[in-house]
Amino acid sequence: xxxxxxxxxxxxxxxxxxxxxxxxxxxxxxxxxxxxxxxxxxxxxxxxxxxxxxxxxxxxxxxxxxxxxxxxxxxxxxxxxxxxxxxxxxxxxxxxxxxxxxxxxxxxxxxx
Amino acid sequence: xxxxxxxxxxxxxxxxxxxxxxxxxxxxxxxxxxxxxxxxxxxxxxxxxxxxxxxxxxxxxxxxxxxxxxxxxxxxxxxxxxxxxxxxxxxxxxxxxxxxxxxxxxxxxxxxxxxxx
Numbered sequence: 497x498x499x500x501x502x503x504x505x506x507x508x509x510x511x512x513x514x515x516x517x518x519x520x521x522x523x524x525x526x527x528x529x530x531x532x533x534x535x536x537x538x539x540x541x542x543x544x545x546x547x548x549x550x551x552x553x554x555x556x557x558x559x560x561x562x563x564x565x566x567x568x569x570x571x572x573x574x575x576x577x578x579x580x581x582x583x584x585x586x587x588x589x590x591x592x593x594x595x596x597x598x599x600x601x602x603x604x605x606x607x608x
Numbered sequence: 609x610x611x612x613x614x615x616x617x618x619x620x621x622x623x624x625x626x627x628x629x630x631x632x633x634x635x636x637x638x639x640x641x642x643x644x645x646x647x648x649x650x651x652x653x654x655x656x657x658x659x660x661x662x663x664x665x666x667x668x669x670x671x672x673x674x675x676x677x678x679x680x681x682x683x684x685x686x687x688x689x690x691x692x693x694x695x696x697x698x699x700x701x702x703x704x705x706x707x708x709x710x711x712x713x714x715x716x717x718x719x720x721x722x723x724x725x
Contacts, residue, residue, distance in 0.1 A: 538717060544713060583651065595641055596641075596712075598651035601650050
């Protein structure tokens with residue numbers, strides 16, 4: 497079956513670093529995505545990993561280990577505007593289908 | 609490029625009614641996927657259309673259906689509405705082809721908030 501797990505909630509303070517973990521079990525693997533969703537808004541793309549390793553993009557980094565079915569999103573120098581839901585999603589198929597399987601999301605609250 | 613648009617943005621229906629939601633993808637994108645988002649279940653995949661054909665389907669009852677037109681615009685229909693169908697329905701478009709630096713990145717519309725009374 498398809499299963500993606502991530503913590504429900506996390507809290508952190510401005511300027512800190514936070515790591516949001518995601519574990520997955522899916523039938524096939526064609527890449528892992530992280531999306532950010534502010535309350536009342538559409539999800540927006542943050543990162544994509546298809547090979548093992550770390551992808552860094554500014555304050556955000558994402559790591560993937562395919563053998564462990566594990567990823568994390570690392571947010572540095574947290575700002576209040578980073579308060580949002582962070583969604584881990586896997587593209588489970590090896591063909592060209594674009595369907596994504598999402599975790600339930602991690603709500604991050606950043607306080608001053 | 610204009611983003612993904614969805615209409616209507618808000619909808620209130622009663623049990624037993626049916627509803628049709630519309631999605632216009634980003635120009636040039638051939639794939640449209642539909643998702644249901646609820647607080648308890650998160651984002652759940654409904655179905656994907658590519659070049660007017662349903663390419664993938666999630667685990668939803670047959671009351672949920674969709675179609676795609678030749679201009680890539682898509683509609684989804686829910687018949688015999690139930691209270692549990694109250695949710696945010698998100699449409700996402702993508703070029704629909706594998707590969708590329710962002711894989712099969714999906715671009716989401718603002719969603720349609722459906723309330724079933």
